[in-house]
Amino acid sequence: MAGKESTFTVLLGALEALTLEAFQEFKTKLWHVDIKGGWNIHGDELEKVTHPSTLISYMGDSYGEDAATDIAIELLEEMNQKDLAEKILDEKVKGYKQKYREHVAREFLQYKEVNSCLGENVSVSDRYTTLTIARKSWSQHGDEPGDISSDTVTTQTLFEPSEDGQVPRVMVLVGATGMGKTMTVRKVMMEWVEGALCTQFDYVFCVDCEGLSFSKEVSVVDLISKCCPQQQTPAGRIWGNPEKILFIFDSFEALGLPLAQPKDELSTDPTEAKPLETTLLSLLKGTVLPESSVLIATRPAALQSLTQCLECECYVEILGFSPAAREEYFHRFFGSDNKAHMAFRFTRGNEVLYSLCIIPVMSWTVCTILKQELYERNQLPECSKSTTQMIMFYISWLLKRRGSSTWQNPQQFLHKLCSLAADGIWKHKVLFEEKEIEDRGLNQPELLSLFLSEKRLKKGTDHGNVYSFSHLHLQEFFAAMFYALEDQEETVGGSGRLAKDVNTLLESYHSSRTDLNVTVRLLFGLLSPKSAEYADEGIGCRISLRPREDLLRWLQTRHLSHPGEAMSVEELDTFHFLSETNEESFARSVLGSFTGIALRDAKLTLYDQVALCFCIKQWAGLLSITLRSCSFHQLHGRQEPATELPRESRQHEELRSPLYPLCQALGHPGSSLQSLRLQWCGLTQGDSKALGTLLATLPSLTHLELGDGALDDDGVRMLCTGLRQPSCQLHVLR
Known part of the structure; x- marks a missing residue:
């Protein structure tokens, strides 16, 4: 409105500057103007108009703001009143600049995300x-x-x-x-x-x-x-x-x-x-x-x-995103500092996810999934989506944004891409020459640029450009996918091609190739029914579940030293492999062969604790846990005011205990844990309260060792609160 008033003010000044004879000439010319879609001013009405302000009002009502201004400029130019026409035009352009800025603000201030609800910007x-x-x-x-x-x-x-x-x-x-x-x-x-x-x-x-x-x-x-x-x-x-x-x-x-x-x-x-x-x-x-x-x-x-x-x-x-920007993005996405902090700590503990979050859309993917988890549970002791599924969500997003004009078959392309990735992982190779890309049939720029980055070589080299996956963990994901995909006739065989032998991959990792950890973990994630279903629907690739038997057999025997002995799981990665499947029945099949956990010198991040707790809840035969010199990452890096928290302050005190998720999992219905040893684990006062609650709710627990004597008087009192409960059946406390 301000722009309209300003333009009409200048127009009024221009008409008032006309002589009486020129004003009459302007009205005469106006009488002959014919505007389609607008009301033309009748000659009798024009004859009665004696003041410029009345004429401007008629013009605005008949033609509209923009057309009235354009007509006035055109007529003044015909009358050789170019200075007046220029003055009006300058004011119109000035008003248009403001209108255009307002238009840009409306168009670009807000946007709709892929996962947002109707009307949510x-x-x-x-x-x-x-x-x-x-x-x-x-x-x-x-x-x-x-x-x-x-x-x-x-x-x-x-x-x-x-x-x-x-x-x-x-x-x-x-x-x-x-x-x-x-x-x-x-x-x-x-x-x-x-x-x-x-x-x-x-x-x-x-x-x-x-x-x-x-x-x-x-x-x-x-x-x-x-x-x-x-x-x-x-x-x-x-x-x-x-x-x-x-x-x-x-x-x-x-x-x-x-x-x-x-x-x-x-x-x-x-x-x-x-x-x-x-x-x-x-x-x-x-x-x-x-x-x-x-x-x-x-x-x-x-x-x-x-x-x-x-x-x-x-x-x-x-x-x-830089490391600082990743954390900033989480806070911007969630809005709530408490939930943002919890989600970021969870992601920070997962090296694969955190590293991939350098890619902004991967940060968005992780935040979108964790926001749904927090909405449903208000905490993250569990997550229904594995790292594998989050990466597949991201790849599906990429494929949907390839050019609509592309004719290439993305599924056939992905099979060849997976073969390239696996070959590179085995050979410790992250750079691929242009000839290798062409030989594998991957020289399809619109698809290739989604996953690989091109690197120009210095002048004088005769090898052409080289390519690398946009992130090492994406190469590891596609390498895992190589072992999971159903074979296609077009990609089977070929001299010099890598053999698709899951057992060779597993044994190499177990014996010497620890660098294959991420590939093996993601393979477990891919070989679950949920992942196979999503791969088919979201990516269009069919996963073969036949290698699951190889994975099951390998996990059941990798910790076995002497046949017939009671076995304990001594490697943290076992829990990550099982958690990555996100499949309770598979976890029970593996863990049924073991009776204990024995970990040493492990720095347990929140993500590690999630994997550990997932397995404990499926483990009916777990009798003993021994943790030596293990540390637990805090769920909260800083104390939040109680008024901002969604739970009661008593529960919040427990949540601040790094040991709380483990104790909560150990107290699940059906738990038969008998012995818990936490030696040199740096327990806190909050941990004592969590342990006291566990003692009061788990009658099967008869042996508890807290080896480093780090508990203060308040911690001991909290532990004693649990010991006094009738349901506590503890026999040994050290």
Whole structure:
């Protein structure tokens, strides 16, 4: 409304500045105006109008705000009142700038996440977390984060001069799928609206290339119009000051354009419609609107074609979340400090998940799943989704975002990719030459770029470029998947191909190849009915459950030293393997062969405790537990005010005990535990209370050792509270 009042005020001033004769001429010309879709002012009504304010009111009611202003400008120009027309036009453009900023705020302030409910939107300012963005030269494409010798940038410094003092006219923002390119673009748009970024630009136009890919012939003005909220756009005034324009092309790779020299000549006229490739190349090369600036957000697959048409020597690449940013993202996602802290501690204890959370969309995946878990249980002593299932959720997300025009069969491609990953894991190999990619039939850029990063070799080498998986744990996941997938005729056999022998994998891990731990753990996760079902539905790959018998037999015998002896599980990884299956019946089948747990020098993270507790609850024959020099990671790193907690303060005191999850699991119905030894485990006062509760609720427990004598008087009193209960049957306390 403010813009309308301001424009009409200037229009009123212009009409009042006319002589009586000129005002009459204006009315006469207005009488001959014919507007489609609007009410034309009748000649008799115009004759009665004697004051400019009345005339403006008639024009606004008859034509509408924008049309009335345009008509006034056109008529004044016909009357050679160019100064007055220019003054009105300046005010209109000023008002339009404000309208456009309001439009951008509406379009980019909030967005809808994949998993959100109907009508539920997320604010960019609430969710955006600072990404690590590095400025690189073209020769550094594909370098690992640690190899970067150039500076890092943020959205605030994206358009600042580089070390040589130059601000490139065209900036390329590169990032793999799920790295946060579109979110960064949204952040740039919002900071421009707020006046915190790109203040040198009057207009920032963001073009979604996924919607542009179907265009045949367009002009630069057409591109501008696609971004504007109304048809009455002062295009001439906008492109008349090109140095005040920033074009942003998001999802540039969706265009699939080679950007070679087009058949048509490059354009110099913003209004000239030409093939899409020609118009874009004209804008990038600066033959049209050479003073304007361009930001391209793209996947790495489009870099090669961009290098052929751009003269700039550097670009910026999103590398993901730093450790501090990962924790910040969890707090932004959950909002509640208590739940965010609990979810982050759970993830931090899982080395695989935490490491993968460098990828923003993987952080989103983990938070989405854990939020549902906390909503249902309000705590994380258990999690119904395994690491394997979270990774499959992420891969399904990736596959759904491959180009809609792709014809490749992703399932056949994934079989070949898994073979490559497994071969690399066995050979301690993370870099793959271009020829190897081609020989395996993986040279399908649209699919390959989802999972592998391309690394340019220095000039003078004759091996072509090399590739690596976007994360080592993804290579380990696909290596595990190699052993789980049902064979396809197209991928079976072949000289030099890795044999699909699960027993060889398991025995190699057990004897010497401890580096295979993640691959083996994820294999257990894949070979569960739930994972097999999700792989079929979410990824389109069929998992064979036949190797489950090999896994079962291996776990039942790996701890066996002498036949017939009572066995204890002495390796923490056994609990992780069983927990990863998330299958109670399978865990019971394995644990039925054992009667005890004996762990030494283990630093038990929350994730370790989750795995341990899952197994204990399925273990009816567990008789003894011995933990020597083991430490328990705190559930809460800091004390929260009781008023902010969802549970009673008494329960909260127990939750702060690192031993609480274990004691809760040991007290499950059907537990027959007889002996519990916690030697040199650094027990706290809260642990004493948890143990006292266990003594009062577990009558089978007859032997308790707390070997380090670290309990103070308050701790002893809490323990005695449990000892006094009639249900306590303890015989030995040391």
